[in-house]
Amino acid sequence: MSRKNDSRQTAKGKRPQQVLVFGESENDTKSLKELIVALRGNLAGKVQTRREPLVLIKNARPEDVPERAKRIADAVDIGRATHDIVCVFAHEDCDDFEPKHEGACRKIEEAMNQAGCPAHAVVPAWELEAWWFMWPAAVQAVRPKSWRAPDDYVGKDVGRIKDAKEQLQKRVVPKDNKPDKRKNFQTYQESDSPAIAQKVREMGLARKPAAKSGSYTRFVASVEQCEVE
Template sequence: MARISQTIEARAAVADIVGVIVHQDADGPDDSCAEILRSALTKNVTPPAYPVVPVQETEAWWYLFPDCLRGVKPIAWREVKMPTNINVESIFNPKEDLQRRTRVAAPKHAYSEADSLAVAQRMADAISKGIIPENRAPSWDRFLDLAKQL
């Protein structure tokens, strides 16, 4: 919480801040993590801070835009088999599942957390172009609703 507050203070010196979105993995199928984070933010952070918690792990969200994931390593991951038309939050251990899928497609180029920033950047670019997710996730919908409100 101290680091979040320091970051907000530094940014507030150069820009108006109407709210802060704070991301944290749930690391499981229960999103009660959002309520715990919301409580801590309410007590410790101003301006308003809002939790965004992908159920399970952030990697569940990578399944929303499979082409963005494949684009990080377009040759190695070209043939990665991805689920379609599902609630990605139903995938048990999405990080491990993604590592397995990419390892099957390209044994020397399995997904790692270091790939996350590139996937997220590709997703942001896709969203800005109006590309719609191929799958669904309630936590993603909550995130988008929150972002629209701010």
């Protein structure tokens, strides 16, 4: 799955296997790590996140795409010096409605293939926060004493939520939130994402979404393709 997909082994035997996750931010990559392990328990201990380089391909000018993909491929090659990299995930938010994520996924995956480093694109619509609406109980479990379960989209298509982050911030506010409680109320922040993903894993909800998302369905299929021993 790379420019250097060889069968080198260490003196002690086979190199340990590893899954690499690149993304727009550390919060995103940590969240995806939790979801990957939630979907595939046999990948626990094998998934590693990378803060650099950022995945900035979907809106890049054609002339800039090869170099940006190469930076990721080079980082993967560094990992191959000590590990058998069995799967690579590259995340960028769609910032648009589904199914626009499909075009962004194709652009990212084609760029990575051209760089000699096949990867699975992960492109949530509108943002990763759209996915959290699929698990309202997991969201509420992060701050059970103050947040309401954002169940506004149960049974619906979360790929149609514009500005999902801002919507989530609004939806976790209790409907009966009294003025005296608002002063100390702490709404959703991006840094809460990994904790929500962790709750999804701990509560066994990764394969039980309460809403629909084409981008999440694609992500699940990508995780299934990771071959590990």
